[in-house]
Amino acid sequence: MLEAPNSQSKPLKSTLNLPQTAFPMKANLPVNEPLRLAQWKKSDLYGQIRRARAGAPRYILHDGPPYANGAIHLGHALNKGLKDFIVKSKTMAGFDAPYVPGCDCHGLPIEIKVEEQLGRKRLELPATAIMEACRAYAQKFVDLQISQFVRLGVFGRWDKPYKTMTRDYEARTLEAFYGFLEKGFVYRGLKPVYWCIHDRTTLAEAEVEYEQHTSPSIYVRYRLTSDPSTILGAPSMTASPSWVGEVSQNPVYTIIWTTTPWTLPASLAVAFHPEMEYVALATSDTTYIVAASLAAQVIAACNLTGAHEVARFPGTALDRATFAHPFLDRTVLGVNATYVTADQGTGAVHTAPAHGVDDFATGQRYGLPEVQYVDDAGRQIGTERFGGGQPQPYEGLTVFKSNPVIVELLKERGALLAISHLEHSYPHCWRCHNPVITRATEQWFIGMDTPVKRADGSGTTLRQLAIDEIDKVVWDPAWGKVRITNMIATRPDWCISRQKIWDVPIAVFLCRQCSRPIVSAELNRAVVALIEREGIEAWRTPAADALLPAGAVCAHCGGTAFRKETDILDVWIDAGVSWFAVCEADPDLKSAYTAFQNREDVPVLYLEGADQYRGWFHSSLLTSVALRGHAPYSRVVTNGWTLDEQGRALSKSLGNFIDPVAIMDQLGGDIVRLWVASVDFREDVVASLPLLKRLAEEIYRKLRNTFRFLLGALSETDPSTGLAHDFDPRPMADGGDGIAFDAMQPIDQYILARTADLTGKIRKAYEDFEFHRVYHLLNEFCNSELSAFYLDVLKDRLYTYPIKFKQGHAEQERLYLARRSAQTAIYKITDALARLTAPILSFTADEVYQSLPHTPDHQASVHLTLFPKPEDLAVTEAAFLVDFWHDHVIPMRERVLEVLEELRKYKQIGKSLEAQVHIFAPKEIIDLFIGRLGADTFAELLNVSQVTFQADDTNMVRVVPSQAVGTKCDRCWRHVPDVGQREKYPTVCLRCAEALDAIDFPPYAATNS
């Protein structure tokens, strides 16, 4: 064995073509990504991409505007990351996919913040000054958020996003409102709405969140004042003989149950279900009427000792009975209503038309007055109008504070039968998190059941048309369709007015006499023009008053005096008309969007968090159906919430908050992007600092090292000249180094076939928005196919085969071409992987792409390229190759590796190059192997020094390893018989001798032998 040190060993080693690349192992993303961003900006990369796709099929992802009142959080990063994956992958699939980002700038949250900052000063300021402060506040966060999304590597028209507060947008929002008004969708009416007494404004369904709240739970009795015998006279009444007698002596009550004692002053009726059975329960001195099915429960809750049923009758018997209010000098009417349930309570429902949607409807049916004793701030007011001008003890208290006072009053009057406390899910304001109330106020509404015409001229309602349109949209995940359908089917009319300042005004003139608006298209256009010139502030200035035509007369009552409405629009109108204000109007979108509206094949995608079924998806659908008769999108996708590993929301107070900006500063934007790709976004997703660190230190690092190895194989230095050479991927016929597919080595053909297969799968996964599948496919390919297999077996060929050959030296040329074959495969794989990863690892993929040897058609950035096509990678036989290797070669290789591992374990061999392998198999298999792959391939594939084949008649493949025969080559370390056969290079094998000769390596003498 020739193990003695050799004087030539160092120079021999210098003839190996070890990987060399400037692509660093350490990514240093926090420093390098901002440099790349600056480069992209300087070269106007987004503009270049847009110009490159001009005329291509169009794809619109319409951005839902995030609210501009804070820095971005991880949920934003998830959503914007997903959008960027889609826009980039569509662009690389050949679509013209513009991305116009949006910013939501109006509304309560900003106004509240600004009011807080202004403090008492705001009371002296005109509305226009507050609006100016809101504008500045919103702009500050628009700028901040944009800088953070840009840092994340999201491509888009960041220099000109759409903002709901630009004059254009404000004018378009108002124009949309006038559209609803002129088409008859809008009415003004008294309605119970969610009301925040803290913010003193109405809240939309979407602005209400359910949180736990403790309420008093009380049973109150109402004394029957009408004649009990009318109940007795009910047709299907059953009564024991004693009923009449007992009733004539004892007072009769019904019992109501409520958790809102503060609504009792407005109690005008008690509702009974017309088809439910009610019973009269007699105690020694009193008779109570409650639902039969709830009687046992009520007896227990109210401790009605000795109560027993004396009569049974239907709820219809109680219709128009009368009761005395428990503490006010007022009559309460018995009414029938079908929403009364037997789930809980007593079956007798206290009804305050001002404080409940059902109650309101019942009040209207029975002609009850809509009394309202609660003001904007939630205070009980005007209570002296009962009880002889004396204010009630709860006068002036806010509703929640009035609860105990009213309970005390009930006790005093003997009306309280039981009290306990109930912790239940209760609506809260999404901004201030205080409990909200329901309160009847004068508001503006879009009527959900407004009649509309379908495209075919048949009649329907806004609600039904919206439901019809939902059916034409692809909802992803599919349950979204059910969710939004139910919401549209059951929602009340859309309350679109707010009593605040910072939003587009409901810019109408109201008749002072009848409060109805002037509806004039001409006047409306004039107001829109004013807003377009001067912004929404102008509505609060005399410039707006001047637009009222001289001598205007109310069309309804003939009134001649008018006032300007000061209510503003619901902020969901702003965002909800973005299809109208942006898609239909923006120069980058309008032609494609109009084509979509004309039913041409232009996809329009909305992608937001799942809370937007009640928010933006919802408001956009209704506005588009109202104004255009169809849905504003063709596909709606939702992402889940971002939670920690215990399933809790990420929050600063829990200490599990993850700031995506800090992660980008510490680990890199590509790490945040890789995380977005790694999760199944349709479900709730998990994020934690350790998880992100693991992504950076394990997954990302492995991918990066694979790229580094690949790139390293594409550059070489000729030791004889010292000249560096980069692999030139052009075909040899054109002066390059590239080998045609059919002339490539079998292993290289196989890996390209695998890459082609991967390309097809990844492109499909992008198309299906299955980014976590892209992530897994990529990782698996880099780990199993490249690192553990291909790049491992390739080392010998890449490092030891000659990098050039002398004319006429056929063996040198053969070896040279085999090496070029590997490099051709590596170039194609690297190029394909850079393109396929570009939508996700946007920074790193560009770095890889730019590190690739450049050809004349090489783009300046990977983001200007298209995705590879499978057929470009493996020209012929791709499917056959994959199957053949999968069925025959890979299993055989695995078996050999196992056996060698065994031998190593028992120290029978050291390195696998010390082994040779004998393959025994049926003749046809051997013929197939040698025919398809050639004998040489096997040694490379198995990473052993020699492989022999022998046909036998068993029906299986057997592998028998043994110690390799021959001597260890000093250069390639294979143990082969031909070491030393070439005199001038006595310590190397013939193959290495060819490589040395090719570069005119000086002959040397063997020493020590």
Ligand SMILES: [Zn+2]
């Ligand atoms: Zn509030």
Ligand SMILES: [Zn+2]
């Ligand atoms: Zn009028």
Ligand SMILES: [Zn+2]
């Ligand atoms: Zn050798």
